Amino acid sequence: MTADQRTGPSRANAFAGLRVLDFSTTIAGPHCTRMLADMGAEVIKIESSDGDTMRNRPPVRDGYSTAFGQLNVGKKSIVLDLKSAEGREAVRRLVTTADVLVENFRPGVMRRLKLDNASLRGLNPKLIYCSISGYGQTGPSAELPAYAPAIHAASGYDLAHLAYQPNRHQPDYCGIYLADVVSGIYAYGAIASALYQRRTTGEGQHIDVSMLESMLSLTLNELQSAQFPVKKQTRPQFGPVETADGYVMIAIASEKSFRSFMQAGGHPELISDPRFAEYHHRREHWAELMDIMETWSRTLTSQQCLAALDRHGVPCSAYRTVAEAMADPQTAHRQAFADVEDGGGTFKVLNQPFRLSGGNPAPTPRVATLGQHTRAVLADAGYSADELAALGVG
Structure with missing residues (x-):
């Protein structure tokens, strides 16, 4: 490994000089603004006196949540009461210096506060105002409450996933909030x-991100089969392949990988078998093919099976825990994690999963305490000591 590979390029600064006002909470909006911060933007997280609810989500050490830290590291934190005239006026002052505003309140909340895009546009025509919501800003479902599990169900994702689970009749529980993460990425x-x-027009605009449509984007094949139903679902299912001591994942998604799999498993004759030689026939007989191949895999440990598959270039993996994936030498090589710090100590957060030759995205290694930057940010906006006192800023 070269010195450049060990240290990587300097920190990304693509968004250096940009100011982002972040009103978002929980996951979707904070995930988006964390990405902006990692790319060099100044992100000012505007919280109530109670703070983002994620500040209390486990794991919590000495009162500090690492879940919150992963989503919000590198941002400044200020406390404002948006229900007060003084708090709303502070937002308006900050808007005049901002480039981007991100919020994920239920549609109508910012309008009632007169902090919506239309109300603020006159203060700063260059402002890019991004709203993330469950169903979008308008329409019959716009003001329905929405969290990721409800969106998973509403989008068809849960039942689409169920269709690929043999002998299952009830949708799975999903504790991983895909809708939040995907929506945050689309917002970014x-x-x-x-x-x-804006570089061309000189003007900002309103961005309306729908979590429902973000989840629909994950159902690429299903969107088409919903329009053009097939009589029988025969798509190959890449699932656990049994070994002598567990299971491995084998993904046979090309003709080359199919032939390599047959060679690795000692069944080259199946390459020309009429049941499997052509892809469309293989789809029809997929379960039969995997039953045959498991007579081979069950004679090997998982590690022996993976070694044989690797020798033949077959896409495969052990089933790993997240902790095991974090310990993979590949993630160390990629510098996939950064050490950051909050009041509870040091912990690791995931860097952005892309690398840029001109500078890599990376978090500023400190998580702000609630309201830590209120005085400094407002003083920079021209607030006098008396005005700060009127806002309750000590």
């Missing part, structure tokens, strides 16, 4: 696009 991409467009 939309903001980057709007910033680029």
